[in-house]
Amino acid sequence: MPGRSDGAALARSRAAVASAGVIDVHAHVVLADTLGAAGAFGPELGRDGEGSPWFRIGDYHLHGVRYEGSPFMDPALRIEAMDRAGIDLQVLSPNPLTYFHFIPVAEATAFCRRHNDALAALIDAYPDRLAGFAAVPIQDTAAACEETERAVRELGLLGPYIGTDVGRHLNDAGLDPFYETVAALDVPLFIHPAPAGIDGPPGDANLRQFDLDIITGFAAQEAIAVATLIYGGVLERHPRLDICLSHAGGATPALIGRLEAACMKRPWAPPQLRHEGAFRNSLRRLWFDAHVHDARVAALVVELVGMDHLVLGTNFAGWDQGEITFLGERAVALGANARRLLRAAA
Numbered sequence: 001m002p003g004r005s006d007g008a009a010l011a012r013s014r015a016a017v018a019s020a021g022v023i024d025v026h027a028h029v030v031l032a033d034t035l036g037a038a039g040a041f042g043p044e045l046g047r048d049g050e051g052s053p054w055f056r057i058g059d060y061h062l063h064g065v066r067y068e069g070s071p072f073m074d075p076a077l078r079i080e081a082m083d084r085a086g087i088d089l090q091v092l093s094p095n096p097l098t099y100f101h102f103i104p105v106a107e108a109t110a111f112c113r114r115h116n117d118a119l120a121a122l123i124d125a126y127p128d129r130l131a132g133f134a135a136v137p138i139q140d141t142a143a144a145c146e147e148t149e150r151a152v153r154e155l156g157l158l159g160p161y162i163g164t165d166v167g168r169h170l171n172d173a174g175l176d177p178f179y180e181t182v183a184a185l186d187v188p189l190f191i192h193p194a195p196a197g198i199d200g201p202p203g204d205a206n207l208r209q210f211d212l213d214i215i216t217g218f219a220a221q222e223a224i225a226v227a228t229l230i231y232g233g234v235l236e237r238h239p240r241l242d243i244c245l246s247h248a249g250g251a252t253p254a255l256i257g258r259l260e261a262a263c264m265k266r267p268w269a270p271p272q273l274r275h276e277g278a279f280r281n282s283l284r285r286l287w288f289d290a291h292v293h294d295a296r297v298a299a300l301v302v303e304l305v306g307m308d309h310l311v312l313g314t315n316f317a318g319w320d321q322g323e324i325t326f327l328g329e330r331a332v333a334l335g336a337n338a339r340r341l342l343r344a345a346a
Helices: 008-019 075-085 105-125 141-153 173-185 217-231 252-265 278-283 295-305 330-341
Strands: 023-029 044-047 053-057 060-063 089-094 130-132 160-162 189-191 243-245 287-289
Touching (some): 008 089, 008 105, 008 330, 023 330, 089 105, 105 130, 105 141, 141 173, 217 252, 217 278, 278 295
Parallel strands (some): 023 089, 160 189, 189 243, 243 287
Antiparallel strands (some): 044 053, 053 060
């Protein structure tokens, strides 16, 4: 049962990962048991007068996306769709709309605990097909450490999952105890963006049309996260920490020349990056899911970081779900990488 503190749940999740071939690490879930768990901030599901669905988080409403009766909320539909896609196991993660990184700590902690308990119960019902990442209240470092430990040790979740924007820089020294906790637990940290303005400050107004907040905004957030982690010395301070970023690091591959040039020419560049190839070497210490939409981009990512730190991600059931056939035989090879990342390799 979820909630045991003897490590049985974690061992079982890792055993499921170890026995899976094709492993999808980028698959969000919406859990009915979490509705209302953040108090006035929701989340809440409903329909308008014409029957169109909406999803509320605080003052933000997402219209026209069907969660109920879809793989997001119906595990039987998810498993059927996984079978059709040839996916053996998915590691489920929080819905980016419900990171709740900017609400009061008490409400965020209550939501994360409910989310992780509900996710563990779902995994318990499908232990050979599903595993999970934990939601954590990252706005409070101590609370985030506590919930990460509980989620891993007691619930068997495979690591914490946070947004790219957590209300402070990812290299902020105040986050070091969280990074230390993740490394000590020997689990990876997964980072994925969310649209600006859900429960935090509004983003660039230019991103509020044509879905640019997710089409281009996500890519920018991921590149900023990569640069911040490397320039800010997070990987140097925490050499045992494995971090995986979504969408192959967003715009990072396209910006590699500028990111490297800055190490050689900007006065703030740290000493360890002030030599040829240093940034790229640090980049290869990060992990990335291979959820891209163009073979040319995929080839560039492989050239920059190699194959051994790439894992399969699909954004399963999302608007831009990727097909595993896009990578061909690489989908199976990426499964071996996922087993290493998730500490399930033989």
